[in-house]
Amino acid sequence: LPDPAAVREEMLKIYPSKTLKKRSKQMLVNDPSAPPEIGANTRTVPGIITQRGCTYAGCRGVVIGPIHDILHITHGPIGCGYYSWLTRRNLAQQRPDQPINFLQYAMSTDMMESEIIFGGEKKLAAAIREAYEIFKPKAIAVYATCPVGLIGDDIHSVCREAKKELGINVFGFSCEGYKGVSQSAGHHIANNGVFKHMVGLLDEPDPEPFRINVLGEYNIGGDAWAIDTLLKKCGIHVTATLSGDVTYDQICKCHTADLNVVMCHRSINYMAEMMETKYGVPWIKVNFIGAEQSAKSLRKIAAYFQDKQLTDRVEEVIAQEMAELRPVIADVKTRCEGKTAAMFVGGSRAHHYQHLFKDIGMLTVAAGYEFAHRDDYEGRDVLPSIKIDADSRNIEELEVEADPEKFQARKTPEQLAALEAGGFSFKDYEGMMREMRKETLIIDDISHHEIEKLIELYKPDIIGSGIKDKFVIEKFGVPCKQLHSYDYGGPYAAFTGAANFYKEVDRMINTKVWQLVTPSWKKPADP
Amino acid sequence: MLDGTTAEVANRSALRINPAKTCQPIGAMYASLGIQGCMPHSHGSQGCCAYHRSHLTRHFKEPVMATTSSFTEGASVFGGMANLNQALKNIFTIYNPDIVAVHTTCLSEVIGDDIPSIVAKARESGAVPEGKIVIHANTPSFVGSHVTGFANMVSAMVNYLSESTGETKNQINVLPGYVEPADMRELKRLAAAVGVDIVMFPDTSGVLDGPLTGEYELFPRGGATVEQIKSSGDNIATLGLGHFASHIAAATLESKCNVPAAFLELPIGVTATDRFVDALRSYADVEVPEAVENERGRLVDLMSDLHQYFHGKRVAVSGDPDHVIALTQLLLELEMKPVYAITGSTGNQFEKRMHELLDGPVPEAKIKQNADLFELHQWMKNEPVDLLITNTYGKHIARTEDVPFVRFGFPILDRAAHRYYPTLGYAGAINLINQILNVILDRKDRDCPEAWYELVQ
Numbered sequence: 001l002p003d004p005a006a007v008r009e010e011m012l013k014i015y016p017s018k019t020l021k022k023r024s025k026q027m028l029v030n031d032p033s034a035p036p037e038i039g040a041n042t043r044t045v046p047g048i049i050t051q052r053g054c055t056y057a058g059c060r061g062v063v064i065g066p067i068h069d070i071l072h073i074t075h076g077p078i079g080c081g082y083y084s085w086l087t088r089r090n091l092a093q094q095r096p097d098q099p100i101n102f103l104q105y106a107m108s109t110d111m112m113e114s115e116i117i118f119g120g121e122k123k124l125a126a127a128i129r130e131a132y133e134i135f136k137p138k139a140i141a142v143y144a145t146c147p148v149g150l151i152g153d154d155i156h157s158v159c160r161e162a163k164k165e166l167g168i169n170v171f172g173f174s175c176e177g178y179k180g181v182s183q184s185a186g187h188h189i190a191n192n193g194v195f196k197h198m199v200g201l202l203d204e205p206d207p208e209p210f211r212i213n214v215l216g217e218y219n220i221g222g223d224a225w226a227i228d229t230l231l232k233k234c235g236i237h238v239t240a241t242l243s244g245d246v247t248y249d250q251i252c253k254c255h256t257a258d259l260n261v262v263m264c265h266r267s268i269n270y271m272a273e274m275m276e277t278k279y280g281v282p283w284i285k286v287n288f289i290g291a292e293q294s295a296k297s298l299r300k301i302a303a304y305f306q307d308k309q310l311t312d313r314v315e316e317v318i319a320q321e322m323a324e325l326r327p328v329i330a331d332v333k334t335r336c337e338g339k340t341a342a343m344f345v346g347g348s349r350a351h352h353y354q355h356l357f358k359d360i361g362m363l364t365v366a367a368g369y370e371f372a373h374r375d376d377y378e379g380r381d382v383l384p385s386i387k388i389d390a391d392s393r394n395i396e397e398l399e400v401e402a403d404p405e406k407f408q409a410r411k412t413p414e415q416l417a418a419l420e421a422g423g424f425s426f427k428d429y430e431g432m433m434r435e436m437r438k439e440t441l442i443i444d445d446i447s448h449h450e451i452e453k454l455i456e457l458y459k460p461d462i463i464g465s466g467i468k469d470k471f472v473i474e475k476f477g478v479p480c481k482q483l484h485s486y487d488y489g490g491p492y493a494a495f496t497g498a499a500n501f502y503k504e505v506d507r508m509i510n511t512k513v514w515q516l517v518t519p520s521w522k523k524p525a526d527p
Numbered sequence: 528m529l530d531g532t533t534a535e536v537a538n539r540s541a542l543r544i545n546p547a548k549t550c551q552p553i554g555a556m557y558a559s560l561g562i563q564g565c566m567p568h569s570h571g572s573q574g575c576c577a578y579h580r581s582h583l584t585r586h587f588k589e590p591v592m593a594t595t596s597s598f599t600e601g602a603s604v605f606g607g608m609a610n611l612n613q614a615l616k617n618i619f620t621i622y623n624p625d626i627v628a629v630h631t632t633c634l635s636e637v638i639g640d641d642i643p644s645i646v647a648k649a650r651e652s653g654a655v656p657e658g659k660i661v662i663h664a665n666t667p668s669f670v671g672s673h674v675t676g677f678a679n680m681v682s683a684m685v686n687y688l689s690e691s692t693g694e695t696k697n698q699i700n701v702l703p704g705y706v707e708p709a710d711m712r713e714l715k716r717l718a719a720a721v722g723v724d725i726v727m728f729p730d731t732s733g734v735l736d737g738p739l740t741g742e743y744e745l746f747p748r749g750g751a752t753v754e755q756i757k758s759s760g761d762n763i764a765t766l767g768l769g770h771f772a773s774h775i776a777a778a779t780l781e782s783k784c785n786v787p788a789a790f791l792e793l794p795i796g797v798t799a800t801d802r803f804v805d806a807l808r809s810y811a812d813v814e815v816p817e818a819v820e821n822e823r824g825r826l827v828d829l830m831s832d833l834h835q836y837f838h839g840k841r842v843a844v845s846g847d848p849d850h851v852i853a854l855t856q857l858l859l860e861l862e863m864k865p866v867y868a869i870t871g872s873t874g875n876q877f878e879k880r881m882h883e884l885l886d887g888p889v890p891e892a893k894i895k896q897n898a899d900l901f902e903l904h905q906w907m908k909n910e911p912v913d914l915l916i917t918n919t920y921g922k923h924i925a926r927t928e929d930v931p932f933v934r935f936g937f938p939i940l941d942r943a944a945h946r947y948y949p950t951l952g953y954a955g956a957i958n959l960i961n962q963i964l965n966v967i968l969d970r971k972d973r974d975c976p977e978a979w980y981e982l983v984q
Contacts, residue, residue: 014620014621015617015620015621016616016617016620018613019617019620019621043597043599044573044595044597045597045613045617046594046595046596046597046610046611046613046614046617047568047594047595047596047613047614047615047616047617047618047621048594048617048621049592049593049594049622050573050577050595050597051577052573052577052597053573053574053577053578054572054573054574054575054577055574056574057574057577057578073542076633077550077633077668077669078543078546078548078549078550078668078672078871079549079550079552079553079575079578079633079668080574080578081543081546082546082548082549082550083549083578083579083581083582084578085545085920087581087582087585094530099530099531100530100531101528101530102531104528104529104923105529105531105544105545105901106544106545106546107542107543107544108542108543108546109541109542109543110543110546111633111669112669112670113667113669113670115669116633116637116669123541124541126540126541126542127541127542127543129541130537130539130540130541130542131542133537134531134533134537134539134542135531145633146571146572146603146632146633146634146637147633147634147637147669149603150603150634150637150638151637176603177571177572177574177575177634178572178598178599178600178602178603178634179600180599180600181599390601391599391600391601394600447621448592448622448745449621449622452743452745466581467581467584467585468577468580468581468584468591470584471584471588471589471590472590472743474739475590475737475739475740475741475742475743475744476741476742476743477739477741517739517740517741518741
């Protein structure tokens, strides 16, 4: 393996001075015992070819978009609504009481020049009314795009009026694309909106015991279903998954669960914190990506409930699942062990997926996020030292207090103390870097140039990334596993998903295609 | 599937549902990729650029490069000059393109950033090196559609690059319109077969249908060169294919460099391809060789052989206006009945031309500009069709209504080889007819009683 410090220098040296200064802070060599401070969640360098998207994508595309029984209206010119139409694979299954899966529809106010000049509030109000007349949804969510903020349309007052007029829940998100520096701002705005307008509206808890919410799980390629199936086997009940294959009602009552488990820390930690403060629901970080991690997460949930039967059942399930998985791992390992991977994905998977590669004996040589914050890299203990810079200062922080009627501590102070004494840690995420080996290259908001250099210098056997990079990487003859869309496969979560992933990686690395790249007349002649 | 779509058509004045168009900048980005050594640049917040690159990549299964000014909230209020200046410095230093083609988004258009003056200042400051070119097109997303964005960028190529030196070159300009790399390749092949030298721009063949060789090229060898585009001002004539995608640029070239423009429709089907070949022949003053006539004859042969499966079939068509106008002519040549024809784009030329084409042979046809797939689906629920031809977004309708479906136009996100098969020219018509025939006969084989399940068709 090349010296990561030298690779870093090689990547940086082409940059103009201002760019070099900025990128230097976003690229570093890992030390798991004391993760160095990384420059993250700062503005994108113009012209550098970033992977990043915008706030609208983070809000409408990621967090709220998957709720499939409410209607989503994009207020803006046609592009934003069009591009977020069925492109993220947050699958949904219609319920018997739910006549329409709204994810199959892209709805937009399709703003024209006249609305830019005279304002688009009237058209938005009319669009909401028309949508209600045609579809009769339970609720309507409205999303702002770039021009909306600039021309001063007040989407929230339009929503309030519509709510009064139609008698259904109508609420807006000020998720203009230019806010913040990436999708991340959109997550925060979405969390605030969901918390203000949905959570807490239904107070009747589900009758099942061991109720949890899975936060930050979007059911890409059926992941949430795989997790749900696993939990069900153990006797753990999911009140709501935020927000993969979730209904409006499930979100409205999710504050009645006993525990929040957080998959994607970046996109949903705000909600986890706010629910704990207002309703007393504690949260823990889990990870259902990878066999060992899935087992660990199940045990953590069982430990929280302190129920002997549950704990026994969890061990039984883990044993069963592992019995099925072990031969797959052993088989795949014969072809994948010792191979290398690199990963550059959104704000969560670049960490989680390292465990899957590790399960089959593969080494992650470099990794990074598009838009994660320092706490996702270095762990939540650095939170007090994170300064919010000028580009993200305008993202609203909700003031949340304990609800005088609905707050209910799930554990007594004694129970909490006992749990913590047993090694249990709440609201804790130790970040990606602590779990990675020393000398791994960490790159935040990787540029196209850096990806090219990385391939040239590391020659990884596989790279996990997204659609914009996939075919670039594969032109080099290196397979690229899309870790956003899963290349239209999946699920990859839980034990069953892990098996899918191992087999996929094996297929991609060992496919014959790569041997066909060079024509016979260009190969060295046989002796 | 699509359970909210009912047959009852409610009047909508504000709500767009399942659009049959997208926004300008993606068209401009696609056009820019048709210049050799060009980096498309999106002057706006970075989400647009990410979406446009992703979308083009999903269609072509190829790398799609573009840079962005990455606006923050500050820039959105005070203007994006510093962002573009910094972007240009980074782009030329890190990626070294020959040319940067800047397009705008709704954000920079609402702010009113003046691109030419920002670029002039960038040049003064050294951010744009000597000998490097920056062109731009204004592409506000709240006007027109992706086709408008394409047209605006092609027009910018003429505005910035085309030159008239006073010396006429024996070449014909072909503006191919918003078509696939395979179509552009086919137009070049056909022109060469007729024996005419052409300059085609933009030209994405060799850029978005590139080979896998184990070596990645940031700027693939395809694309019209800047030199070729410059020379367009000296050529005999310009064939602008497709009113919506090519008209402005062809007209601009005529007024700027005095190159006579012929406005043709996309050469889809026999007659439209004949018009293209005839225009090449007459401007270049050559005879159409026998090989081209044979190619044409083979297409007509195919049409006559299998006519029984096409005749009288009801078809719904949706897509970009130039595509729908041209495809409708092929369908009429096959004696099919395009009963519904919509485009998401606006422009009266669409409805005017479609009525000319359809009022005689299919008087019951419903034609609509600025329409969407939701409405088309409602029409289909009221009176069904035998075939649906549109982009990938038609697949949900096709499944819901159980209608044979041919993917055509932009985008096709769920199949791969479309980037190699033209739909333009005689060869393209053979490809399209083959696809139509396959879905119709597959359906017949699926649905017919077992006793009628036949080996030979």
